[in-house]
Amino acid sequence: MEGPCRVLRAVLYLFSMNTDYSHYYDASSLFHGSLLNIMGTRLDAVFIETDRALCESVWQKTVAELLRLDKMFNRFDIESEIYSVNLRAPTERVVASDELMSVLISCKRYHLLSRGLFDVTLSDFDAVDLDTEHQTISFSEKNVSIDFGACAKGYALDKVKQVLVEADIKDALIDFGNSSVLALGHHPFGDCWKISVENPFRTGEIVDEIELRDVALSISGNMPTHLKHIVNPRTHQFIEDKKIVSIIAQNSFEAEILSTALMIANHEEQKKILSHFDHALFKEYIL
Amino acid sequence: MSTDKNTKQVDLELRQFIKNLGYIAGGTALLTTVPWLQSFTTDKLSEIKNEKARVAIIGTGSRGQYHILNLLRIPHAEIVALCDNYPPNLKTASDLCPKAKTYNDYRKMLESKDIDGVIICTPLNWHAQMVLDSLAAGKHTFCEKSMALTMDECKAIYEAYLRTDRVLYFGMQRLFDEKYIKGLSMIHSGLIGDIVGIRCHWFRNNDWRRPVPSPELERKINWRLYWESSGGLTTELATHQLEVSNWAMKRIPESVVGMGDIVFWKDGREVYDSISLTYHYRNGVKTTYESLISNKFNGLGEQILGHKGTMELEKGQYFFEDVAPAPGILQLINNVEKRVFSTVPIAGPSWVPETASKQKPHYVIEGMVHTTSGGSMVGAENDGSDNLISAFCQSVITGEKAKDIVEECYSSTMLCLLGNQAMKEQRKVDFPDEYKIPYLKF
Numbered sequence: 001m002e003g004p005c006r007v008l009r010a011v012l013y014l015f016s017m018n019t020d021y022s023h024y025y026d027a028s029s030l031f032h033g034s035l036l037n038i039m040g041t042r043l044d045a046v047f048i049e050t051d052r053a054l055c056e057s058v059w060q061k062t063v064a065e066l067l068r069l070d071k072m073f074n075r076f077d078i079e080s081e082i083y084s085v086n087l088r089a090p091t092e093r094v095v096a097s098d099e100l101m102s103v104l105i106s107c108k109r110y111h112l113l114s115r116g117l118f119d120v121t122l123s124d125f126d127a128v129d130l131d132t133e134h135q136t137i138s139f140s141e142k143n144v145s146i147d148f149g150a151c152a153k154g155y156a157l158d159k160v161k162q163v164l165v166e167a168d169i170k171d172a173l174i175d176f177g178n179s180s181v182l183a184l185g186h187h188p189f190g191d192c193w194k195i196s197v198e199n200p201f202r203t204g205e206i207v208d209e210i211e212l213r214d215v216a217l218s219i220s221g222n223m224p225t226h227l228k229h230i231v232n233p234r235t236h237q238f239i240e241d242k243k244i245v246s247i248i249a250q251n252s253f254e255a256e257i258l259s260t261a262l263m264i265a266n267h268e269e270q271k272k273i274l275s276h277f278d279h280a281l282f283k284e285y286i287l
Numbered sequence: 288m289s290t291d292k293n294t295k296q297v298d299l300e301l302r303q304f305i306k307n308l309g310y311i312a313g314g315t316a317l318l319t320t321v322p323w324l325q326s327f328t329t330d331k332l333s334e335i336k337n338e339k340a341r342v343a344i345i346g347t348g349s350r351g352q353y354h355i356l357n358l359l360r361i362p363h364a365e366i367v368a369l370c371d372n373y374p375p376n377l378k379t380a381s382d383l384c385p386k387a388k389t390y391n392d393y394r395k396m397l398e399s400k401d402i403d404g405v406i407i408c409t410p411l412n413w414h415a416q417m418v419l420d421s422l423a424a425g426k427h428t429f430c431e432k433s434m435a436l437t438m439d440e441c442k443a444i445y446e447a448y449l450r451t452d453r454v455l456y457f458g459m460q461r462l463f464d465e466k467y468i469k470g471l472s473m474i475h476s477g478l479i480g481d482i483v484g485i486r487c488h489w490f491r492n493n494d495w496r497r498p499v500p501s502p503e504l505e506r507k508i509n510w511r512l513y514w515e516s517s518g519g520l521t522t523e524l525a526t527h528q529l530e531v532s533n534w535a536m537k538r539i540p541e542s543v544v545g546m547g548d549i550v551f552w553k554d555g556r557e558v559y560d561s562i563s564l565t566y567h568y569r570n571g572v573k574t575t576y577e578s579l580i581s582n583k584f585n586g587l588g589e590q591i592l593g594h595k596g597t598m599e600l601e602k603g604q605y606f607f608e609d610v611a612p613a614p615g616i617l618q619l620i621n622n623v624e625k626r627v628f629s630t631v632p633i634a635g636p637s638w639v640p641e642t643a644s645k646q647k648p649h650y651v652i653e654g655m656v657h658t659t660s661g662g663s664m665v666g667a668e669n670d671g672s673d674n675l676i677s678a679f680c681q682s683v684i685t686g687e688k689a690k691d692i693v694e695e696c697y698s699s700t701m702l703c704l705l706g707n708q709a710m711k712e713q714r715k716v717d718f719p720d721e722y723k724i725p726y727l728k729f
């Protein structure tokens with residue numbers, strides 16, 4: 001078994017090679033970094049900062065942090081913590097790291113506030129038992145497994161924000177696969193960052209323009225190529241509506257969770273969920 | 288010929304060219320990439336608005352006529368004399384600018400006090416003599432590429448250039464071509480990483496011959512085909528691209544190997560119709576040069592290969608090795624570089640790898656790319672030739688020398704001649720010490 005397993009690991013590794021690219025535009029004091037194959041998508045970072053060396057070191061820290069989180073949240077990576085939790089939690093109490101535990105506790109809280117529509121198990125979060133005293137996780141159902149697909153990018157962006165704030169980078173735009181955007185400060189020639197939302201079903205058609213400053217944006221929606229990727233955990237139906245929802249919140253984790261939940265929710269549910277989040281700005285676009 | 292509309296248009300084009308260059312890297316990086324443009328600002332252009340450079344042309348064949356057409360549209364130029372020793376070509380040129388005096392002996396013409404600048408468009412074997420005579424006659428001088436037929440002639444021109452207080456230009460139009468200037472400045476800013484290799488090629492499918500009215504004119508009209516008057520594919524085509532290669536590398540190769548043959552056009556010509564050369568830079572980078580004139584599939588191009596990406600200068604395109612930058616982010620960066628604040632389309636449902644094609648080109652100049660098939664023997668449109676000749680006329684008025692143009696032409700011509708030597712002698716040829724000039728960095 002050892003042999004084939006190692007080969008498989010090598011193959012998986014090749015497919016998940018992260019490529020990082022960066023370039024500093026001197027005249028504009030603009031740093032651009034790109035990281036491919038990260039959490040199933042890509043990340044682009046733009047910093048406006050005159051200190052080139054600072055940009056480069058912040059980017060290296062950002063990349064390292066993203067790779068760490070990618071590994072931690074990747075349920076397919078046989079070396080990740082979540083892989084081993086998913087494998088062992090149905091039969092034993094698995095001791096979890098502080099970080100994994102605290103992420104799951106937050107997820108539980110959002111699960112309740114979203115009336116069950118945000119669910120990292122995609123079916124039955126109640127079957128996940130979080131023992132905070134002993135810091136263990138166990139599943140009471142056999143078929144349960146945890147998938148952070150709907151919140152990992154948001155969580156990672158909050159961590160990236162910390163890196164930027166600590167380094168005193170004031171103006172930055174981070175685009176995580178188009179669906180999660182973090183805006184710090186403003187564009188060098190404007191008082192905010194202005195971005196637009198494109199209709200994925202009609203290229204070039206802009207459905208909205210959004211101004212961002214020191215906030216997080218998350219977008220959820222379907223694309224012609226990917227109609228079946230959002231599931232209602234209560235009905236197990238795919239959400240196939242041709243629509244997009246956007247949410248602006250103070251942190252990226254919350255924004256990403258809410259955008260998924262609000263994409264699934266009907267009108268009534270949307271109102272009820274939003275009643276818990278006064279500051280969040282929600283929009284829905286029917287395409 | 289020259290209507291008001293045309294005149295305005297060219298003036299606008301040159302202004303636009305200079306203005307467009309202004310926003311690349313805020314002008315500072317620009318000067319390190321293109322030192323020869325230092326004197327060409329929009330302000331300087333307005334200063335000479337009411338003046339005219341009185342220019343004469345020697346060699347009014349196809350390239351000469353091409354320059355005439357451009358000169359007629361340049362407000363600060365006046366063609367005062369024409370010289371050619373082949374009457375039909377002199378007549379055609381004279382029809383284009385009837386006011387210009389005509390000569391069949393260029394030495395006679397150089398005696399005229401009414402000429403400020405001379406533009407030489409004769410076969411390669413005439414370049415050296417004419418450049419030296421023109422400078423000696425006190426004329427500002429422009430000569431078509433390549434510099435000269437032999438290494439000694441090149442050296443003589445270079446030495447005359449060091450001594451003279453006159454302006455001297457050579458027809459290296461890529462130095463004034465917006466897409467090359469921008470492309471090169473992007474390369475120098477590190478966009479494609481370290482340069483690890485360069486591939487240049489020029490392919491055509493035609494015999495390079497011109498019809499000859501009577502047999503004794505063969506060597507005069509088809510001068511390109513004989514070693515006594517031509518360096519063949521190197522001095523006629525490669526010279527432009529080797530210059531670009533050095534421009535990218537900021538240094539010049541120390542040796543060359545190569546092979547040249549007549550593969551297809553076995554019609555009595557002497558110069559090769561098929562060449563492959565490899566130039567070796569001291570840091571190990573190689574420029575491969577290929578040219579063939581019996582197959583045009585590949586057209587022409589210069590690929591600068593970097594460890595992060597590839598720049599195709601002639602096409603004005605570049606590619607990244609691994610990462611295809613998000614189009615919205617690229618747009619944002621372009622806007623910031625142009626100091627524009629506007630919205631960029633980056634938000635939407637999650638980007639998944641399948642929706643992004645890997646090797647998508649990015650463009651050096653958004654929305655505007657003039658590429659050529661490389662098929663023309665006269666010159667392509669919008670390739671910088673008009674800006675170059677206009678810049679020369681400006682220098683004729685101001686007397687201000689343009690930096691580095693002579694040195695660039697010297698380097699690339701030397702490389703052509705060394706390439707020819709390597710092919711003829713079938714051996715590796717090193718850049719000879721006696722022809723090294725201080726400008727060259729190996």
Ligand SMILES: NC(=O)c1ccc[n+]([C@@H]2O[C@H](COP(=O)([O-])OP(=O)(O)OC[C@H]3O[C@@H](n4cnc5c(N)ncnc54)[C@H](O)[C@@H]3O)[C@@H](O)[C@H]2O)c1
Pocket residue numbers: 345346347348349350351370371372373376391393408409410411413431432433458459460508522523664665666
């Ligand atoms: N920069 C470019 O892209 C480019 C393009 C084409 C040609 N060129 C260069 O331009 C030069 C001319 O090329 P061309 O295609 O116009 O050649 P051509 O044969 O069409 O023209 C040369 C002209 O010079 C005349 N001439 C020759 N000897 C003369 C003399 N002693 N006195 C007066 N006139 C003389 C000929 O009669 C002819 O009219 C060459 O050096 C060529 O490499 C440059």
